[in-house]
Amino acid sequence: MWAYLLRRTAAGILVLLVLSFAMFILVALSGDPLAQLRASPGTSPATIAAAAAQLHLNQPLVERYWGWLTGLVLHGSLGSSYTGQPVGSQIAQRLTVTLKLVVPAVLLSLLIGVVVGVVSAVRQYKPVDHISTGLAYLFFSTPVFVLGLLLKDFLAVDVNKAAGHTLLYTVGESTPGINGSWNVFVNEVQHAVLPVLTLTLITYATWSRFQRAAMLDVLNADYIRLARAKGLSPRRVLFVHALRNALIPVTTIVAIDFAALLGGALVTEIVFSWYGMGQYLYNGLTGAESPDVYAVQGWLMVAGTAVIVFNILADLLYGLLDPRVRYA
Amino acid sequence: MGRVRYRSYRGYRGYRGCTSTLTLVAAAALVGAAVGCSNSTGSAPGTGSGGPVKSGGTLTFALDEDVTGFNSILEGDNEFVLVEMQDQTLPRVFVVQPNLKPTLDTQFVTSATVTKTNPQTIVYQINPKAVWSDGVPINADDFVYNWHAESGNPAYKDVGGKAFLPIATSGYNQIQSVTGSNGGKTVTVVMSKPYGDWQSLWSQNTPLLPAHIAQTVGFDSGFQNFGPASQVSGGPYMIQSYTKGEDLVEVRNPHYWGPPGNLSKIVYRFILADSQQPPAVQNGEVNLVNPVIASIPFLDTVKSIPNFTVSVQPSLQFQHIDFNESNPYLKLASIRHAIAYGTNRPEMISRIVTPLTTQIGPLQNRIFMPTESSFTDNSNGYGAFDPAKAKQLLQQAGMTMGSDGYFHPNFGPEKGQDFSLSISTTAGVEVRAEIEQLLQANMKAIGIKLNIQNYAANTLFGTIGPKGEFDIIEFAWVISPFKSVIKSVYCSYTDTGDCQNNWDHYANPTVDSLFTQALTSMDPAQAAALYNQIDGQLWTDMVTLPLFQAPDLYGWSSSYANVIPNTSNVGIPWNANQWGAK
Numbered sequence: 001m002w003a004y005l006l007r008r009t010a011a012g013i014l015v016l017l018v019l020s021f022a023m024f025i026l027v028a029l030s031g032d033p034l035a036q037l038r039a040s041p042g043t044s045p046a047t048i049a050a051a052a053a054q055l056h057l058n059q060p061l062v063e064r065y066w067g068w069l070t071g072l073v074l075h076g077s078l079g080s081s082y083t084g085q086p087v088g089s090q091i092a093q094r095l096t097v098t099l100k101l102v103v104p105a106v107l108l109s110l111l112i113g114v115v116v117g118v119v120s121a122v123r124q125y126k127p128v129d130h131i132s133t134g135l136a137y138l139f140f141s142t143p144v145f146v147l148g149l150l151l152k153d154f155l156a157v158d159v160n161k162a163a164g165h166t167l168l169y170t171v172g173e174s175t176p177g178i179n180g181s182w183n184v185f186v187n188e189v190q191h192a193v194l195p196v197l198t199l200t201l202i203t204y205a206t207w208s209r210f211q212r213a214a215m216l217d218v219l220n221a222d223y224i225r226l227a228r229a230k231g232l233s234p235r236r237v238l239f240v241h242a243l244r245n246a247l248i249p250v251t252t253i254v255a256i257d258f259a260a261l262l263g264g265a266l267v268t269e270i271v272f273s274w275y276g277m278g279q280y281l282y283n284g285l286t287g288a289e290s291p292d293v294y295a296v297q298g299w300l301m302v303a304g305t306a307v308i309v310f311n312i313l314a315d316l317l318y319g320l321l322d323p324r325v326r327y328a
Numbered sequence: 329m330g331r332v333r334y335r336s337y338r339g340y341r342g343y344r345g346c347t348s349t350l351t352l353v354a355a356a357a358l359v360g361a362a363v364g365c366s367n368s369t370g371s372a373p374g375t376g377s378g379g380p381v382k383s384g385g386t387l388t389f390a391l392d393e394d395v396t397g398f399n400s401i402l403e404g405d406n407e408f409v410l411v412e413m414q415d416q417t418l419p420r421v422f423v424v425q426p427n428l429k430p431t432l433d434t435q436f437v438t439s440a441t442v443t444k445t446n447p448q449t450i451v452y453q454i455n456p457k458a459v460w461s462d463g464v465p466i467n468a469d470d471f472v473y474n475w476h477a478e479s480g481n482p483a484y485k486d487v488g489g490k491a492f493l494p495i496a497t498s499g500y501n502q503i504q505s506v507t508g509s510n511g512g513k514t515v516t517v518v519m520s521k522p523y524g525d526w527q528s529l530w531s532q533n534t535p536l537l538p539a540h541i542a543q544t545v546g547f548d549s550g551f552q553n554f555g556p557a558s559q560v561s562g563g564p565y566m567i568q569s570y571t572k573g574e575d576l577v578e579v580r581n582p583h584y585w586g587p588p589g590n591l592s593k594i595v596y597r598f599i600l601a602d603s604q605q606p607p608a609v610q611n612g613e614v615n616l617v618n619p620v621i622a623s624i625p626f627l628d629t630v631k632s633i634p635n636f637t638v639s640v641q642p643s644l645q646f647q648h649i650d651f652n653e654s655n656p657y658l659k660l661a662s663i664r665h666a667i668a669y670g671t672n673r674p675e676m677i678s679r680i681v682t683p684l685t686t687q688i689g690p691l692q693n694r695i696f697m698p699t700e701s702s703f704t705d706n707s708n709g710y711g712a713f714d715p716a717k718a719k720q721l722l723q724q725a726g727m728t729m730g731s732d733g734y735f736h737p738n739f740g741p742e743k744g745q746d747f748s749l750s751i752s753t754t755a756g757v758e759v760r761a762e763i764e765q766l767l768q769a770n771m772k773a774i775g776i777k778l779n780i781q782n783y784a785a786n787t788l789f790g791t792i793g794p795k796g797e798f799d800i801i802e803f804a805w806v807i808s809p810f811k812s813v814i815k816s817v818y819c820s821y822t823d824t825g826d827c828q829n830n831w832d833h834y835a836n837p838t839v840d841s842l843f844t845q846a847l848t849s850m851d852p853a854q855a856a857a858l859y860n861q862i863d864g865q866l867w868t869d870m871v872t873l874p875l876f877q878a879p880d881l882y883g884w885s886s887s888y889a890n891v892i893p894n895t896s897n898v899g900i901p902w903n904a905n906q907w908g909a910k
Binding site for chain 1: 394396397403404405480482491493494495497501548549552553569571572573574575577593595597598599600601603604607608610611612613614784785787789790791794825828
């Protein structure tokens with residue numbers, strides 16, 4: 001078990017290392033962070049040269065990468081972005097925002113996805129299955145920005161009009177100037193409803209289809225027929241014998257999707273003006289003084305680590321869900 | 329003047345300031361040329377609505393870009409949105425009005441006078457009551473420090489002995505001395521050589537930073553993060569809070585010595601996707617919008633919102649095409665003129681601009697916009713659409729029409745082949761792509777094969793343009809009311825120091841001489857005449873072909889008064905201290 005964990009971790013670190021080098025080189029070569037400065041009338045060559053030196057642009061690429069890597073390994077530092085701010089603290093702030101969005105959305109999606117998937121499988125080809133299938137395809141195929149706009153236009157505006165005051169907000173994580181921790185919490189929840197709902201609808205749609213398919217496979221398996229033949233109650237067959245095994249493929253999907261969402265739900269963040277990990281990466285690639293190779297590297301370390309960790313976690317969960325894996 | 333790269337970089341477009349001394353009547357009159365539409369009642373189109381306002385309340389302004397730091401004079405931080413947000417927090421000597429004329433902010437500086445022409449000497453009288461929000465008086469030390477930081481002189485150093493990294497040094501690099509007297513409230517500036525745009529000093533995009541703060545925290549790095557340094561204000565408002573990616577909140581500056589702002593709070597809300605701003609307006613979360621690109625869907629949506637005033641006005645940003653004269657064919661003025669005659673600018677405008685406003689026509693001046701009082705049509709007919717004349721000029725230049733409908737040069741590297749040129753712009757910008765496609769069709773009609781070769785903005789402005797690796801390049805310029813910066817674009821490219829922005833390999837000693845005269849002229853009327861003379865020469869030489877001004881869209885809730893668009897590079901919050909709830 002521990003040897004397995006060590007092997008997977010070592011392999012993950014190696015992948016991150018290779019990825020970080022490739023990303024560093026590609027991002028650094030993809031543009032000139034000083035392009036705006038160079039194109040600005042009145043900027044002296046001395047200023048441009050000093051700015052280049054400040055951003056280490058006058059050093060060879062490999063040397064710059066080595067400097068970044070040694071900073072990370074020896075000091076645990078992700079360095080400073082081209083705008084002069086520490087990448088580590090920037091990432092921490094952005095990750096907090098993303099977690100506020102992603103964690104509730106994933107929990108809700110998991111709950112709804114599993115329930116809908118199980119019900120669809122148990123009631124295969126019944127009206128409830130057709131309805132849930134139709135809704136899943138509808139949400140699955142609707143672009144996030146369209147769904148977000150629809151919720152804003154047809155939910156938030158109308159609900160607020162009916163209520164006579166603002167219950168649901170369409171932009172940002174909170175309203176500035178709110179006093180009192182309870183009021184702040186309520187205000188943040190009001191801001192989170194629409195983006196979380198958007199992300200939930202998109203995500204549950206996929207997961208419910210996986211859950212349905214996995215459940216159908218299990219329900220038709222021999223050991224389920226045996227369990228029924230042994231006279232076990234339908235509830236026990238469904239929840240203890242069937243669902244537990246049907247959760248294995250869904251676990252993989254959830255782990256991978258959750259890790260990916262930690263890297264940022266870019267479109268959802270843009271639509272609702274949440275400045276999370278996705279927008280951080282986007283800014284690093286397109287914002288002022290971009291491409292900001294250090295910001296992108298910081299994002300990569302967090303997003304890449306999340307993917308590796310959650311994949312390992314998924315493997316461990318298999319063991320919990322399926323004793324055959326644990327004893328193999 | 330600056331290049332506009334892509335949406336998130338309206339950056340160099342503008343710089344603003346505000347004056348608390350303007351009367352509403354004067355301000356409203358200044359925007360008389362504005363055009364627009366309104367679905368509110370009782371407000372003149374495009375002029376904003378006046379009337380009595382209440383004291384207090386909040387206005388939320390949606391911005392489509394966040395800031396990267398809080399020193400707008402620092403390279404890298406010089407973004408339009410930051411300048412907008414600092415309109416009300418950092419003092420400026422002159423403020424550009426909606427009529428594009430600089431006006432003295434007499435709350436800050438009671439007088440600014442040129443007392444001597446040789447050497448040019450300017451005396452500023454700072455308001456005796458003027459203090460920073462931490463109680464430190466605003467005085468000559470602030471002028472001296474800001475001059476040092478922006479002079480480009482390596483003898484002056486930032487904290488830690490580092491070089492200052494200002495966005496520009498224009499004007500400040502011609503200052504010989506800045507001295508204070510009268511307890512620091514009188515500032516005397518002596519120029520080493522005459523500077524006609526002296527009103528741009530400590531104004532517009534170079535407001536005054538508090539010296540006592542900057543000297544401690546550092547010019548280059550001290551304002552990178554939000555904190556006490558960036559909260560020190562010398563204007564009617566001060567920054568109360570900033571949340572990255574969320575909002576910046578300004579409240580009244582209790583130490584401001586002039587009339588306090590009407591609103592108790594101004595919230596700048598970052599909504600990076602313009603398409604998300606109208607729903608926020610509908611939901612009452614945003615009261616003012618000014619998207620970078622005025623699109624038809626955006627216009628239609630905000631026009632349909634009840635009690636919301638919308639105004640579309642010609643901006644100071646204009647699209648143009650430049651010819652690279654290092655190309656063996658484009659070095660011939662006759663071929664450049666042929667391309668200009670073959671370009672159907674009215675058609676471009678009818679397709680791209682007219683759906684938004686009918687007030688914009690083909691641009692006939694590349695230095696003054698029609699909304700500026702010094703504007704004259706210098707084109708002398710060179711910008712007219714005349715395909716027959718274009719073909720005639722190509723024939724005269726030594727080309728023969730081939731059987732495939734394209735001219736074949738009788739000289740140069742394309743001798744005997746289809747005459748081909750490339751056009752480049754920033755990839756992914758819809759307006760520019762449409763311009764290219766229309767131009768491609770126009771050129772085909774006169775026998776020129778035009779190939780489109782676009783690049784990412786950073787590549788276009790970082791490599792392709794500066795290194796002259798293009799035939800024709802298309803992008804936008806943003807005109808400043810202060811014209812001296814234009815020199816670096818059109819003076820002879822052989823002067824790599826002063827003319828580093830001349831990517832077109834254009835050189836004309838007459839233009840150089842006129843620039844020298846214009847830049848040193850102390851008479852604004854004479855300087856304007858000289859700039860118009862330069863523009864006339866640029867038309868004759870057909871260095872660039874200006875196409876059309878971009879429209880600017882403003883929208884605000886009709887429950888607010890005194891919101892007055894300013895198409896100059898100071899932006900709409902130029903008089904935010906006068907905004908108020910009705």
